[in-house]
Amino acid sequence: MTQDIKIVEAPEGYEGSGFFATSFDKVVGLARSHSLWPLPFATSCCGIEFMSTMASRYDLARFGSERPSFSPRQADMLLVAGTIAKKMAPILKQVYLQMAEPRWVIAIGACASSGGIFDTYSVLQGIDRVIPVDVYVPGCPPRPEQILEGIMQVRELTHNESLRRRNGPEYQALLASYNIQ
Template sequence: MKSVEIVKAPEGHSGSGFFATSFDEVIGIARSNSLWPLPFATSCCGIEFMATMGSHYDIARFGSERPSFSPRQADILMVMGTIAKKMAPIVKQVYLQMAEPRWVMAMGACASSGGIFDTYSVLQGIDRIIPVDVYVPGCPPRPEQVIDGLMQIQELARNESLRRRNSDEYQQLLQSYNIQ
């Protein structure tokens, strides 16, 4: 049996021909339904992402209509596959070029923890260089898992306060990664 997600209407006041709600609610709904992913694919997880983009799974129905290949126009950095230590500065630079608010998804065992490659040349998880919001497990993860991760990021985008990114806690997190 297929489960159906019921989207609740934003809280507010309605009357004859109008609906009033908070600005944060409206922005959250708009953000969550128009996320543009930036795929940073290096191996087999990239192939699974292509399957997720295809017509059978179609992540366009979640507002990710087109992948962005410019960091300045992307909302989600999706790191997929093995990241060599020499690539770490590039991943960090791509992250820094993204505008706020930005979210990061580590897709697959290699991006999350280095996977089976416990060697000197492989980064043992991208969370050592940039903050990660959602981890998608698997080697490679199935398209359903990728969609679940995308839905988790949608939930973060919908409920995140517009002021969170300016908080001291968030700034300390960025400083812990040497990101200004």
């Protein structure tokens, strides 16, 4: 099994004898992308796949996320895995609101993304009905490699995101559409 090794490049800037100058946005983006603290919100079989993603075979720790947080106040990446009942929607929203900005959300599996095979009155048909989602990971359940790819996409978002994006009018309008202030 061969894997492509991605070499982390230094932020673009000016380099000289004994110094390197770049923008603050790029340094913060680089730091954020290598220190994401996930908060697993797992309810069913997708949670089992996330557990194997954290285990030694797939080793999420090599990407800077070895510390799963079980307190929303200490996490910046919410991993929603599994079926979410409509009665759990306010709890999920409260967990999201307790996370400090900036925060990113990954919907893992068909159930979290669209309700999956459970098209019933009691199942939420996608978590994007209550909180904004940054990355969707398809599958029922998705393989650990797919979950890692979703986390890599969030890392790419954090690395390239401007510090001002989360304070911009587009992002504030998105939060207002979910009744999040």
